[in-house]
Amino acid sequence: MIKAILFDCFGVVLTVQDIRIDVMIDFIKTLKPAFKVGMVSNVIGRETIERRFATGELDSLFDTVIASGEVGFEKPDHRIFDLAAEQLGVLPEECLFIDDIQEYCDAAARIGMKTIRCIDVTVCIEEIQTLIDSQSERY
Numbered sequence: 498m499i500k501a502i503l504f505d506c507f508g509v510v511l512t513v514q515d516i517r518i519d520v521m522i523d524f525i526k527t528l529k530p531a532f533k534v535g536m537v538s539n540v541i542g543r544e545t546i547e548r549r550f551a552t553g554e555l556d557s558l559f560d561t562v563i564a565s566g567e568v569g570f571e572k573p574d575h576r577i578f579d580l581a582a583e584q585l586g587v588l589p590e591e592c593l594f595i596d597d598i599q600e601y602c603d604a605a606a607r608i609g610m611k612t613i614r615c616i617d618v619t620v621c622i623e624e625i626q627t628l629i630d631s632q633s634e635r636y
Contacts, residue, residue, distance in 0.1 A: 499611065499632055500591040502528055502625070503581050504559075505572075506538035506546050508597030509615045515549065524622050525558050531629075533560045533585040537577055537594075541566035561585055572596070573604030582610075593628065595621065 507513050510521050528534055536559045538546060543564045547555050555562060561584040565571030568580060582589045594605040594612045602612035611628065615621035 498591060499532065499593045499629065501533040501535060501560075501582065501585045501587045501593070503535045503537050503578075503585075503592055503594045503605075503610075505596040505598070505601065505615075506536055506540065509595055509618075509621070510536065511549055513597075517549065518618050521618050521622065522558065524625075529558075533587065535559055535561040535563065535581050535585055537563045537565075537572065537581050539565045539571040543567060572598075572601040575604060575608050578605045578608055578610060593625070595625065 504510050504525065510525070511517055525534060536546070540546060541564065543562055545564065546562060561581060563577060563581050563584070565577060568577065570576045578589060578594065582592050590609040592610045594602065594610045595615050596602050596612070597615045599614050602614050606612045613621060613624050613628070
């Protein structure tokens with residue numbers, strides 16, 4: 498059962514050109530009541546991400562934000578995914594990880610996370626919603 502959803506930053510929530518993907522940000526807001534939500538990014542520090550959001554917005558969207566430069570390891574190292582699950586208080590098997598890079602999705606899958614590779618944001622949101630809906634239909 499999915500209890501937490503982890504998002505990459507650049508390529509999923511922000512474009513690789515550093516532009517906000519508002520449709521994804523709006524979708525993340527709808528997830529918050531039912532899921533713990535985190536961000537895992539290969540950046541030097543949290544401030545690299547934080548300055549792309551309004552004051553306090555990052556903390557309102559995400560229950561944890563992990564910047565690889567602050568923890569000493571980066572995707573695809575399994576420790577970054579383990580840390581994210583731990584900080585959210587869930588098991589890796591209870592996480593869904595979204596990234597635009599297949600190698601990072603594969604690494605998360607190896608520790609038991611469900612994954613979705615985000616190539617097109619609209620399709621990605623549909624895939625997340627389908628997975629969430631199929632989960633609720635089973636219970």
